[in-house]
Amino acid sequence: MGLWESFKIALISIWNHKIRSLLTMLGIIIGVGAVIIIVAIGEGAKEKIKDELFSTDKNAIELYSEPIPPEDGEEEMDSYWEEPxxxxxxxxxxxxxxxxxxxxxxxxxxxxxxxxxxxxxxxxxxxxxxxxxxxxxxxxxxxxxxxxxxxxxxxxxxxxxxxxxxxxxxxxxxxxxxxxxxxxxxxxxxxxxxxxxxxxxxxxxxxxxxxxxxxxxxxxxxxxxxxxxxxxxxxxxxxxxxxxxxxxxxxxSEDVMYTASSMAEFEEELDTYYGTMTLFIGGIAAISLLVGGIGVMNIMLVSVTERTSEIGLRKAIGASRGRILLQFLIEAVTLTSLGGLLGLGFAATVSFIISQATEFHAVISIPVVIIGIAFSAFIGIVFGIIPANKASKLNPIEALRYE
Incomplete structure (x- = not known):
């Protein structure tokens, strides 16, 4: 059985247990959606402030005077100097x-x-x-x-x-x-x-x-x-x-020198500040992804128990341990990836509403979207490996006799 067949079986299994699958994906949906929304709001707020503060003077550089520091480094610089x-x-x-x-x-x-x-x-x-x-x-x-x-x-x-x-x-x-x-x-x-x-x-x-x-x-x-x-x-x-x-x-002048101060420096500071805050808050929101991953592992363990006879039959007709392991891993990854996609849709909807209701435009970051969905798939692998491994180790005779 190829990857495509395994993927179809995974979709059928998810569809046959729609409510259970949706509740299992809920943590993934909220986690991915929350991270994307928080980053979108942070980026939107940052861009609005940057437009207001730096739109006209983005390439402006202010030249201001300051006393020339003494060469020996021992004398104190004057607090007052005459402007040239x-x-x-x-x-x-x-x-x-x-x-x-x-x-x-x-x-x-x-x-x-x-x-x-x-x-x-x-x-x-x-x-x-x-x-x-x-x-x-x-x-x-x-x-x-x-x-x-x-x-x-x-x-x-x-x-x-x-x-x-x-x-x-x-x-x-x-x-x-x-x-x-x-x-x-x-x-x-x-x-x-x-x-x-x-x-x-x-x-x-x-x-x-x-x-x-x-x-x-x-x-x-x-x-x-x-x-x-x-x-x-x-x-x-x-x-x-x-x-x-x-x-x-x-x-x-022998006492005064000029130095430059540009809006680019303030813009970099603003980027750093918002980047740190967004990363911190987004990290907190990402905890729900771990909670969702635990839910995926739990439901996959239940699925293995429910399908013990099916696993025994497949092993009896020649399915290898690797095939069984891959099947359940694909199902776990499919479940979390669908949750990630639904989380993206949820985030896009909320971001659109925020953009319409407020003065700034929530900017959805494409790299964050890719990372969010990839991370949700990765969670499927991490939390699906234990149930998949359990399924692959089942004894076919005992599995066939399981009721």
Whole structure:
């Protein structure tokens, strides 16, 4: 009797005891389904957070200054150091670094914005005209800044949150005059902020101004923060280090050096965190697979007892011990594999419902599906070997006389 015949006999046996087989597979179904669902939820939540935090700045690298450590290692580094002055010419030279796609220089401040009877604190970011194309800022109304805008033009742009906060009852915000720290400014554009609302500091929204204007308003450097965008995410670390070394060389400071920090580092940390949590919770869920395996072994022992006469007859007409062993192993593997497939269907259904009912999409991992079904088949082998071995060792004469 070949493998196909053994498989058909296994299916017939399972079908003839449908309720018993289903109850036996229940542990496998729940175990495989739970593992796939937990991993799918973890992957979906991780992808959602990554999209919210890193979608715009995935290839962005921030260059920040820190004191140069002493060579002898004995002197303590100063907790305060004077920030080097960064010029537009330095930003232009940074673009020549291999792998650098764009360079963005910004500065910041906070101000109180008033319009009519409404008032609120605003985070103000100073930018140049390159900022919008580099970070793919979407202009909703009006226009972005241009090279023609100078520090004498008191202009500003607000994000969609500020538009809703201050101009909800107005048909338009473009051209309106607002008061910021006691001075009038004209709104020239409304933009879609790249930062998700739940991760912003200013609840009233954000504002952009030409960085020369922000420098005059707050007495801050015209370029306080430098970020570069890498051409290739795969070489983002190397590009960041080369850009940091280049900026250190350009500022020529004896006390300060620049280093790079990219979103890729945070993304890796997030992957590690979610991977550990998913593995831990999935491991707990996988315990039900072991429970299901014990149930399979129990029901296969019962099956051997019920089919003792059949085993004796097959051995009497020439079936070898290996054939009997293989038959019951195939039946156990078929039982657990069917449980794994039903668990996959259960997981797919639950994942679909979760995706429809929540804000994130549960992502079913193909490798996890393959591992889950393969593991369920492996459980069939492990827990089926004892019943199969028992069946193969039956004495044909005693088995035929068994009632």
């Amino acid at each position: 002055i960064i010029t537009d010419q330095m930003l232009e030279e940074l673009k020549s670094v291999q792998g650098v796609k764009s360079v963005v220089g910004t500065n910041q401040g906070w101000g109180t914005m008033m319009y009519g009877e409404k008032e609120g604190e605003m985070e103000i970011t100073g930018v140049d005209d390159n900022y919008f194309s580099a970070l793919h800022i979407q202009i909703v109304e009006g226009r972005a800044f241009s090279k023609r805008d100078s520090d004498t033009n008191r202009i500003a742009m607000i994000d969609t949150v500020a538009r809703e906060t201050f101009f909800k009852e107005s048909e338009k915000a473009i051209g309106e005059i607002v008061d910021i720290n006691g001075s009038p400014y004209k709104i020239v554009g409304v933009y879609e902020s790249p930062i998700p609302e739940q991760y912003r500091w200013a609840e009233n929204g954000e504002m952009l101004m030409p960085r020369t204007l922000v420098s005059l308003m707050f007495g801050s450097p015209e370029v306080a923060n430098v970020s570069i965008l890498a051409e290739d995410a795969d070489t983002i670390s190397e590009t960041g280090m080369m850009a940091a070394d280049k900026l250190t060389e350009l500022v020529g």
